[in-house]
Amino acid sequence: MALKATRNSFGETIAKLAEKNMQIVVMDADLGKSTMTGEFAKKFPDRYFEMGIAEQNLIGTAAGLSLAGKIPFATSFACFLVGRYETIRMSVSYSNSNVKLVGTHAGIGIGEDGNSQMGLEDIALLRSLPNIAILQPSDDLETQQAVTWAVNYKGPVYLRLTRQKLPDIHKENYNFQFGKGDLVKSPSQLKSKNKGIALIATGGVVYNSLQASEELEKDGISIPVVNIHTIKPLDQDLILTLAKDYKTLLTIEDHNSIGGLGSAVSEVIADHGLGIKVVRHGIPGFGHSGSPEELYEKFSFSSSKIKELIRSII
Amino acid sequence: MLSKFLSNDILLFCYKIPLTLKKRNKKEVRPMMKELKSTQPALHLEEEEIKRLKEIAKELRIWIIRMIQQAGSGHPGGSLSAIDILTVLYFNTMRHRAQEPEWPLRDRFILSKGHGVPALYAVLAKSGYFPMEELLTLRKTNSLLQGHPVVNTVPGIEASTGSLGQGLSIAQGIALASKMDGSLYRVYCMIGDGESQEGQIWETAMSAPKFSLDNLVVFLDYNKGQIDGHVHQIMDLEPLVEKWTAFNWHVQEIDGHDIAKILSALDKTKGNVGKPHLIIAHTVKGKGVSFMENNIDWHGKAPNPEEAERAIKEIEKIEIN
Numbered sequence: 194m195a196l197k198a199t200r201n202s203f204g205e206t207i208a209k210l211a212e213k214n215m216q217i218v219v220m221d222a223d224l225g226k227s228t229m230t231g232e233f234a235k236k237f238p239d240r241y242f243e244m245g246i247a248e249q250n251l252i253g254t255a256a257g258l259s260l261a262g263k264i265p266f267a268t269s270f271a272c273f274l275v276g277r278y279e280t281i282r283m284s285v286s287y288s289n290s291n292v293k294l295v296g297t298h299a300g301i302g303i304g305e306d307g308n309s310q311m312g313l314e315d316i317a318l319l320r321s322l323p324n325i326a327i328l329q330p331s332d333d334l335e336t337q338q339a340v341t342w343a344v345n346y347k348g349p350v351y352l353r354l355t356r357q358k359l360p361d362i363h364k365e366n367y368n369f370q371f372g373k374g375d376l377v378k379s380p381s382q383l384k385s386k387n388k389g390i391a392l393i394a395t396g397g398v399v400y401n402s403l404q405a406s407e408e409l410e411k412d413g414i415s416i417p418v419v420n421i422h423t424i425k426p427l428d429q430d431l432i433l434t435l436a437k438d439y440k441t442l443l444t445i446e447d448h449n450s451i452g453g454l455g456s457a458v459s460e461v462i463a464d465h466g467l468g469i470k471v472v473r474h475g476i477p478g479f480g481h482s483g484s485p486e487e488l489y490e491k492f493s494f495s496s497s498k499i500k501e502l503i504r505s506i507i
Numbered sequence: 508m509l510s511k512f513l514s515n516d517i518l519l520f521c522y523k524i525p526l527t528l529k530k531r532n533k534k535e536v537r538p539m540m541k542e543l544k545s546t547q548p549a550l551h552l553e554e555e556e557i558k559r560l561k562e563i564a565k566e567l568r569i570w571i572i573r574m575i576q577q578a579g580s581g582h583p584g585g586s587l588s589a590i591d592i593l594t595v596l597y598f599n600t601m602r603h604r605a606q607e608p609e610w611p612l613r614d615r616f617i618l619s620k621g622h623g624v625p626a627l628y629a630v631l632a633k634s635g636y637f638p639m640e641e642l643l644t645l646r647k648t649n650s651l652l653q654g655h656p657v658v659n660t661v662p663g664i665e666a667s668t669g670s671l672g673q674g675l676s677i678a679q680g681i682a683l684a685s686k687m688d689g690s691l692y693r694v695y696c697m698i699g700d701g702e703s704q705e706g707q708i709w710e711t712a713m714s715a716p717k718f719s720l721d722n723l724v725v726f727l728d729y730n731k732g733q734i735d736g737h738v739h740q741i742m743d744l745e746p747l748v749e750k751w752t753a754f755n756w757h758v759q760e761i762d763g764h765d766i767a768k769i770l771s772a773l774d775k776t777k778g779n780v781g782k783p784h785l786i787i788a789h790t791v792k793g794k795g796v797s798f799m800e801n802n803i804d805w806h807g808k809a810p811n812p813e814e815a816e817r818a819i820k821e822i823e824k825i826e827i828n
Contacts, residue, residue, distance in 0.1 A: 218687075239687065242718075250676045250710035257680015260658070260666065262611075263687070265680075280707070283670045284677060288658050 195333065196358040199397075200297040202336035203354055204229030207266060210344050211237050217344060218258055218265040220244055222251045227356070228268040228297045248273050249280045252292070256284035259291040264344060271296030271312025271353060278318050285349045286322040293343050294351045299329070300447030300476070301492055302397050303356040307482035312353070317452020319351050320425055326371070327425040329353040331399035332362045335422055338369035346371070355397045357485050362400055362420070372423045374431035378406050380438070381415030388507045389440040392418045392499075393432075395454045398445050401489070404496035409503060416503060424454055432461045441470045441506055447494060450475030472506060474499075556599065557766045561827045564594040564766075567629040568795045568822045570642055574625055576815035578646035581654070584805045586626040588730035588763070588790035589618075589697060595769045596695055597630040605635035608662040614692050615681050617666045619674025620699030620728060621655040622807070627664070628652055636663040672705030674698070675725065679715050682723040682783075697726045701733030704742045709754075715783040716755035723783040724776045728763065730792040732803045747787055756785045763788025795822050 211217040211233060219233045220242045234241040244251040248269055255265040267274070274296045275281065285292045299312045319325055328343070328350060330336040336354070343350045362377055377399065381387060394402040399420045406416045419431065435442060442462070444455035455473025462471055476492060489495045493502060567590055575581035593616075597603070601614040618627045625645065632639045637651070644650035651661050655669025665681070668674040678696035685692050698708060715723055727747070731738050738744060751758045757780055761768040769788070776784040792806070793799025796818040799810075810818055 242683070244714060245710075247707075247710035247714065249672070249707040250679075250714055253673045253676020253707065253711070254680040254683065254714070256666070256673075257677040257682075258684050259680070260677065261681045261684030261688075263684050279670060280673060283667055284673050288667045 195361050197333040198356055198358045199330055199333070199336040199354040200227070200229045200356060202330075202333045203295060203297075203340055203352065204232055206337045206340040208232040208236055210341060211240065214264070214344060216262060216264045218242065218263045220251055220255055220265055220267045222246055222248050222269045222273065224269050224273075227270070228295065230268055248277045252277055252280045252294070253284045255292045256288055256290045260288075264291060264293065266293045266295050268295040268297065270298040270310055271315045272298070272310065275312065275315035275318050275351075281319070281325075282322055286324050289324045290349060291347055292349050294325075294349070295354065296351065297354040298356045299353045299396060300355070301480040301488045301494075302447050302485050304485040304488060305482050308480045311480045313449050313476055313480060314452065315351075315353065316424055316446075316448050316454070317456070320452060320457065325349045325351055325425070326423065327351045327353070328423055329396040330369075330422050331394075331396055331420050332359050334361065334363045334365070334367055335369055338367070339422060342369060342371055353396065357397060359397050360400050362403065369422065372426050372428060374428035375420040375422060376417065377403055377420045378416070378418040380417040386413055386415035387439075388414055388416070390416050390443055390503060390506055391435045391439040391441075392416055392443050392445060392503075393421055393435070393454065393458055394418065394445040395421045395424060396447060398447050398494050401494055401496045402445050402499055405499035405503060408496065408500055414503075414507070421454055424457060427457045427461065429461050432458055433465060433467075436462055436465070436467045436469050439469070441472060443472045443474060443503065443506065445474045445494070445499065448475050450477055474502060557770070558827055560594050560598055560766045563598055563633065564591050565795075565822060565825050565827065567594060567626070567633060569819050570629045570632075570639070571625045572796070572810060572815050572818045572822070574628070574642045574645040575809045576812060577643045578809060580646060580807075580809050581625055582622040582807045583625070583796075583799060583810065584732060584792040584802075584807075585620060585623040585699065585728065585730060587794045587796065587799065588792050589620075589623045589728050590626045590629065591764045591766060591794075592697065592726050592728070592769055592788055593626050593630045595766060595773065597634050599770065600773050601695065602692070603634070603663075605631075605663070608636060612690065612692050615665045615678070615694045617668065617674045617678040617681070617694070617696045618656055619668055619678070619696055620671065620702050621669030621674065623697070623699070623728070624654070624656050627656060628661075631661070631663040634663070637661070671699065671702040672707035675708055675711045678723060678725070679711050679718075679720060682715075682720045683718055685722055686718070686720065693722045693724060695724050695726070697728055699733075700727060700729045700731065700738045700744060701741070703727065703744050712751065712754045712756070719781045720783045721757075721776075721778075721780050724773070725783065725785050726763070727785060727787045728790055729787055730790040732792040732801070732806060734803075734806050736803055751785045751787075755782060757782040758785045758787065760787045761789070763790035764794055795825060797821060
């Protein structure tokens with residue numbers, strides 16, 4: 194099975210798109226080797242800007258470039274980029290500037306480097322800022338399509354990417370639709386097999402959620418899985434449809450359990466007074482060092498742990 | 508509009524003559540200057556131009572007082588310290604079209620010290636971007652004129668600022684795009700002295716020379732005051748010339764209320780020197796109103812109607828020579 198980190202998919206895609214679109218600019222803050230912008234830098238040195246370890250200036254300069262017609266992709270680790278929250282608030286969100294913020298190294302999935310390098314609150318922070326679209330693709334193909342969409346969309350976008358390699362979920366004929374949830378595992382037609390739970394996942398943990406659901410299927414339990422690649426604006430209609438058919442929505446994200454996908458789903462449920470249960474599975478506090486696999490066990494993101502979680506809810 | 512730019516260019520050309528002369532020994536040049544004055548229409552034009560700019564600045568000072576008084580809040584000190592520079596930029600140096608605010612080749616101005624926006628609104632209105640009467644709606648609930656600059660809503664405003672330190676980065680980004688496109692438009696920016704305590708200012712101080720942005724001209728409105736007190740007491744910036752020079756900028760130091768000196772400094776930013784330009788403009792907070800001048804209390808306080816009346820009377824008495 195092909196494995197690729199979404200940061201790699203981004204690097205390859207942007208280098209390819211820039212052949213045809215001359216307005217694309219890529220900027221780094223001394224993390225180009227990690228944000229995978231090397232190919233672009235090599236092919237288009239005149240459109241690549243190394244800004245050094247100065248993220249505020251990175252974001253502000255990107256805003257200026259966009260005001261003059263460029264399509265800048267400002268890249269760094271999610272935590273460092275979104276850490277300059279107020280710069281994003283003014284120069285990107287309030288200005289509605291055509292800046293694409295690319296935050297890699299999302300979640301505890303980065304492993305050994307530990308908490309200081311993990312983007313764990315970025316979605317929570319950015320979700321409250323007007324104008325910014327928040328995307329988190331779950332595999333290579335979806336990342337390619339999301340990056341292509343971001344280039345063509347006029348307005349600020351935040352793209353949240355993983356350091357760790359991810360297996361393919363989508364088939365070649367997949368069609369990324371901005372703002373639409375993606376049903377990666379359909380519910381069983383047999384009502385007796387449904388236990389009243391639907392899974393809603395985003396990013397790197399979509400695969401693990403899918404695997405957990407497939408394993409449960411063998412035990413005669415059928416749980417649908419929805420991939421949310423667009424966290425903002427959220428596919429409200431899909432959430433409302435799920436709320437009609439299921440008693441519990443289990444959200445899974447490698448992000449703090451406050452303010453991310455789980456909160457976004459809960460808001461829809463609360464706004465419509467639906468009174469069903471939302472279990473928000475995320476990171477309860479800070480992350481720490483360890484191998485990605487061990488951390489996913491520890492924080493219950495492995496498929497077996499997700500399976501256990503589902504069983505405990507049933 | 509084209510004729511306006513042509514005439515500006517002619518004026519620019521004209522005052523280049525005496526400016527070059529000034530670089531020489533003053534005593535030696537003075538008699539020559541006198542002679543030139545009597546014979547050269549160019550010098551007459553230069554004097555006329557300076558007088559014209561002074562008249563505009565004087566009128567706009569009154570508008571600044573009026574609009575802040577009407578608003579009941581705002582920042583008169585840093586608006587009055589900035590107005591002479593803004594007047595020179597908008598009515599002499601910058602190529603821009605009030606009737607076509609999005610003209611791609613326009614020179615850009617970014618007010619990084621966004622709280623000085625009454626001065627910016629005043630030059631924009633006077634240039635014809637919107638009616639002068641609009642100025643009196645400053646800070647009111649349904650007005651376009653927000654308390655700090657907002658891009659995409661007010662014609663002529665190039666960036667949303669007000670959170671200090673960010674405008675200079677934005678100006679750098681636009682200057683970079685101009686270079687990438689091989690465009691000739693230039694980017695002017697004004698930062699504050701208090702604002703220079705922000706780390707982001709120094710991030711850009713470091714990066715603009717790396718990109719050889721000689722199309723970026725930054726004025727530092729050095730009025731020596733900030734909300735909590737004198738800049739040198741709050742967080743001293745000195746030695747400023749040495750700092751910016753060490754960061755590899757082309758640095759000039761001028762009196763920011765002397766129109767001729769502002770023109771001359773701007774003139775020295777022309778040509779490709781490979782370095783961004785910083786003009787440290789020594790200014791007086793509240794310039795033109797005696798009771799506001801150098802008084803920190805007038806950083807962010809509106810005059811009441813009586814105070815505004817007194818201020819306007821004082822400004823009206825400013826002699827233009």
